[in-house]
Amino acid sequence: MILIAAALVVAAIVIGLLIGIRRSARHRAQASAPIARAERLRTLPSFRRAVNRRTAALAGILSLSVIAAIVAGVVAARPLSSQTIQPVNTSRDIMLCLDVSGSMSDVDVEVLSVFEELLDGFEGERIGLTIFNSSPVQVFPLTDDYEFIRTHLQSIRESFDFVDEIPEHWVGTLNGPGASLIGDGLAACAMRFDHQDDERSRSIILATDNELAGASIVTLQEAADYAASTGIRVFALNPVQGVNTQLSDELVAAVQSTGGEAYGLRDTTTVADIIDDVQEQDATELRGQAQVVRTDTPNAWIAVLLAFALGFVVLMWRVRL
Secondary structure, three states: OHHHHHHHHHHHHHHHHHHHHHHHHHHHHHOOOOOOOHHHHHOOHHHHHHHHHHHHHHHHHHHHHHHHHHHHHHHHOOOEEEEEEOOEEOOOEEEEEEEOOHHHOOOHHHHHHHHHHHHHHOOOOEEEEEEEOOOEEEEEEEEOOHHHHHHHHHHHHHHOOOOOOOOHHHOOOOOOOOEOOHHHHHHHHHOOOOOOOOOOOEEEEEEOOOOOEOOOOOOHHHHHHHHHHOOEEEEEEEOOOOOOHHHHHHHHHHHHOOOOOEEEOOOOOHHHHHHHHHOOOOOOOEEOOOEEEEEEOOHHHHHHHHHHHHHHHHHHHHHOO
16 A cells, blocks of 8 residues: 555656646746746845745655655554554353252253353353263253353253153263263262363362162272362252152262362252352463454544645645745
């Protein structure tokens, strides 16, 4: 664009010179009364000052027009400024871990509603969802896009209406023997956290009735020990809390060994307590990938262009061209 502007300036100068030469020739041809001793007039100081002023004004007009055209080319070329930004996320990481086995199918819709209530209490936390039965499946990884999270939670909840021939919560969760393999499910959820080398607040909200049906690779306590070794706290949502004492006590002992706590699904303070417990740990920084942000910055050049254009107009008026 600058080269084009320069070419236009050169073309304008050439055209202006040609027009000026033709106009001067015409004026000389139309002259009817030559002035005697005109050279004496040209030697007068006042005349020479007037000629010098006009010559300087014309040179100024030409210079301003050239500079204004070049600056206009710069503005048209859209000058940019670049800035390197490294996003920093100072939130916590939370993995929702949902048992979708047959024994939980009557309460999973209620559990998912609790998960949606939890979203309303979080702000900026990265949240993921993993479901499991005989095998675990990650529905979505850790993200702070809450609209995306809410959409997938609603989709999973609607799959429990069993309208589709293969409900969404069956896909990928029935790829092994047995059912409700809680230890394997919890271990899979614990392994879904990224940036393992960074010290961050990490929590798992595990929804299960702890009714194991089959031989799991790891036990519930072994999975809890693994979570604790990586700094993950586990909080349990148990729909049969206090009903089956043995299973409930086993679940409570496992999650408490990680520094977490177990809650009954229908406790009146469940959601508020979990949010408070998760937010007990300080949020730590997670630095994202550096990004180069480019922004149009024509303002200064536009101001310069306006200044030269104004000067051009003023000189044109003064010289009366």
